[in-house]
Amino acid sequence: MMPHPKPGSPGQQAWHGSFTFPADDPIYADHFPHAPVVPGTLIIHAFRQEATRRGWQVRGIRAFRFRHFVTPGTYAFTLTPTEYGLRCTLTHTDEAGNAGKPLTTGELVASPARQSDLCARQNGIYSRKNDTHNVRKHREEAHAHD
Template sequence: MILQTEDKTSMVEGTVFFDPADKIYADHFPGNPIVPGSLIVQAFLEAAEKLGIDFPCHQVENFVFREFLHPGEYSLIIEVLPDRLICSLGDSGKIRAAGTIRK
């Protein structure tokens, strides 16, 4: 996973790359690799950490995965609030996953 981010006050925008060569995709799922939801949530936490935002994850809530995500590059947006991160991940102008991470 490779992250690039830009700090825009309380909004973080960037890209994340889920590498198709990662060994996890051999088992998840053979012949049809799907990015695990846990890796998507981890991408949001790593983006926040990369910008120096100390945000221990205590609760993941209302995450919606609108379709299976295949390895590749996606855009991410995080709205940073004092007690939560409001997250969305997408490509081609479509939101593919979204939810909230609380402290």
């Protein structure tokens, strides 16, 4: 097993994947009827879950900007290690898979988890092989633990 690089170190590559915000999610009845928009908190939550799944401890968020409305659908994300954590970018992709302009940007204040925390995650609910997420499923799982 390779040691986990320090945040922002050269050679630490960005992670890419996609988030799916299902159109039939009941949240859109209130946000907003006949013109659904994904709540910003749900977007941030998706980034936090992905960072945790990848073995990072998230301590906070900073400078999130919602540049365009995000409607239900599938969007590409990028998590890029920085000096203070992970830079988050959510983009819309065209049919060929090319990323467009950023819809949401921000930074998670985070650091790589200790090795013992990583082992627990790999043996628990965080072990996943697919980078495509159904955000509603994660939200339902989170509420089930409340």
